[in-house]
Amino acid sequence: MKPQNVNGAPRTTAAQATNRSNTMSKPQQLRDQAFVAQRILVTGATGYVGSLVVASLLRDTAAQIICLTRQPNDRESLLAPIVEEWEAQAQGCWSDAVDSRVQQMELPDDLADLPDLASALVGVDEIIHCAGCVDYHDMPKLQAVNVEFTAHLLVLARRLELTRFVYVSTAYASGYQPFSTAEAALPEPVLDPTHYTRTKREAERLVAASGVPFVVLRPSILIGTAETGRYSGKRYGLYQQWMGLERLACDRYHPEFHTVAPELPLNLLHQDAFCAAFKLAYHWLPDGAYMNMVSAPETSPSMRVLWDMWFELTRPQTVYYYGSFDDVPFKDIPTRQRAYLTFARVNLEIASHHWQFNTGWLDQLRSKGLLFRDATTPTVRTCQDRFVASSPQIRSYLLRFAAERETTPRYVDVVPETAPLPQLAAL
Ligand SMILES: NC(=O)c1ccc[n+]([C@@H]2O[C@H](COP(=O)([O-])OP(=O)(O)OC[C@H]3O[C@@H](n4cnc5c(N)ncnc54)[C@H](OP(=O)(O)O)[C@@H]3O)[C@@H](O)[C@H]2O)c1
Structure with a gap:
């Protein structure tokens, strides 16, 4: 009997999928020189992925980080998860020097007013967009946060003449496809499991069409660290x-x-593997790259x-x-x-x-020293x-x-x- 996917459609074998996606995507190479930014605007820093990203940026770059947050987040609630993660990653104590690299700026009540922040953000050369809604059942919120927020942020990005916009998407943005997810723009799927995957895919497309140099990162389902199981996220996945x-x-x-x-195989991604991959992806992925951040299906x-x-x-x-x-x-x-x-x-x-995923970037980043613990x-x-x-x-x-x-x-x-x-x- 032929393998079936959840929709009852015949499933392609791994070999077929690899052949198909290999013919679809042209190989890209890592940068010759590491990417560097001076001032980075981060959204979603009060959340799980955003706090991992900010802690990693503080550890691995010298940049100033401006966190765009909404009420009622004060500096204490912004910093608490970042400090915890930074101390765990850097294995040292948070210091005034590190603290001074983090600024906080409030989001406007109406996200359509985001581009008006441009004058206050002169000098920002990169945006890392980690804010998102993962509530599968709240369609208006998924649309407002994942799609519309991204669209407004891209208008701001164009005003700032950024060198790069990094979008944190998801490995599941492809929806149900009968082939392996290429590290490229996504075609329309047979079906979406949820509006979440659809809105994430829509946001990826907005980013790609914006004219701003971009990188899309697609982590699978985050879980605690491989060594100790320490998990800093909400009860998702x-x-x-x-x-x-x-x-x-x-x-x-x-x-x-x-x-x-x-x-x-269920694709899960340890949060320390995410941070390790983020560090190298941040520095070495070329503009226009889409990276699937996933564990090996064999394990x-x-x-x-x-x-x-x-x-x-x-x-x-x-x-x-x-x-x-x-x-x-x-x-x-x-x-x-x-x-x-x-x-x-x-x-x-x-x-x-x-679910099957191409992992060309992870493979290339291993040549830059990536140590990645598969789940x-x-x-x-x-x-x-x-x-x-x-x-x-x-x-x-x-x-x-x-x-x-x-x-x-x-x-x-x-x-x-x-x-x-x-x-x-x-x-
Ligand atoms: N967690 C995972 O396993 C996983 C895996 C793959 C991809 N991702 C992606 O990573 C992103 C963040 O996920 P997460 O796990 O970090 O979720 P999270 O912990 O719930 O964080 C969500 C972040 O988005 C912000 N946000 C939500 N709605 C907003 C709005 N209307 N206006 C402004 N900010 C808003 C939140 O701000 P407040 O603190 O103010 O609510 C928070 O900072 C999502 O886009 C998701 O697609 C997550």
């Missing part, structure tokens, strides 16, 4: 899944558990492996694994598991697609362990149900019954 389980599946011992468990655990890891901990007696949501007998499963599956549905559906089952386990250790609900579950957890779970792959053959008489 895998953490959202673990949070859902913490809330809905740790109330009591569930002897049976029903879930959807695709066996395709990436599948959702099925992540579930196995979870059930090693919670230890139901029987786990029922389904290939897709259509196969789950929703009426017959416990209410909380039904609620969980409803909550996690989008993420599980995204994990059911065979693997053991490194993701480190992140899960850290999450569990930080969760009073899960720790309490583990203690309360220690006796029940003596069991060795039985795993059942539920194969859907095939549709009955039509009666001969009806033909």
Whole structure:
């Protein structure tokens, strides 16, 4: 049987995909000389990715950083995650000298007024746009933040005569495609998993069409560091899944558990791998580059492996694994598991697609000394362990149900019954 993607369309093999994308993108080379900016304007610095980016810029460049923030962020709330990350990355104490390199500027209430900031920002030679909305379900906000904010920022960028605009997109901006995501402008997909991916793709196109020299970075799903699992982000992606389980599946011992468990590699990116790749990408990517920041599929655990890891901990007696949501007998499963599956549905559906990514830039940056830790089952386990250790609900579950957890779970792959053959008489 041919492999299928989530839409039921036949999936291309890795070899076909590589051939296709190789013919589509012309090879670009790294810069001969490292890119340098003096004054960098950063959006989204109060968020997860933005704070990683600012900490890295403070460590790896000598530039002044101006953070565009909105109310009610004061200097303290802006700096707190940056200081934490900088100290972790630089392994030293935050100093007045570093502090003086960070300025804060307030965003106008109406983002359409952003270009009016040009006179106050004379001398800024680069913008790194990390602000974004990742709320899959809030379409107006996705459009306003991911698309319109980007459009207004690009008008400002043109007024400032920048040397570069860096846009933090996502590896999933391609939507569901039957081939590997090229490191190039994206074609329209067969389907988008969410409006999030559509708006990120739209923003990439605005950036490319702006006339401003640009670089697009496309990280996959960020998780904690490979070594210790330290995670500074909100509960998005895998953490959202673990949070859902913490809330809905740790109330009591569930002897049976029903879930959807695709066996395709799920691309996760350790936050220290993101920072390592960002450092070199920042200095060496040429204008017009789109970089997929992803882990190797060969080492990436599948959702099925992540579930196995979870059930090693919670230890139901029987786990029922389904290939897709259509196969789950929703009426017959416990209410909380039904609620969980409803909550996690989008993420599980995204994990059911065979995402493939070209990684030409990562490969080239290795020649510049990039040390990049791909996500693997053991490194993701480190992140899960850290999450569990930080969760009073899960720790309490583990203690309360220690006796029940003596069991060795039985795993059942539920194969859907095939549709009955039509009666001969009806033909
Ligand atoms: N986290 C990931 O795994 C991941 C992976 C790939 C790509 N990305 C991309 O990285 C970007 C940031 O994600 P994140 O994880 O850092 O999210 P986050 O922690 O929620 O941060 C979002 C940032 O955007 C700012 N922002 C949101 N709406 C805004 C608005 N209307 N006006 C001004 N600023 C606004 C937030 O400011 P406030 O603090 O004021 O809310 C915050 O600084 C997104 O564009 C996302 O697509 C994230």
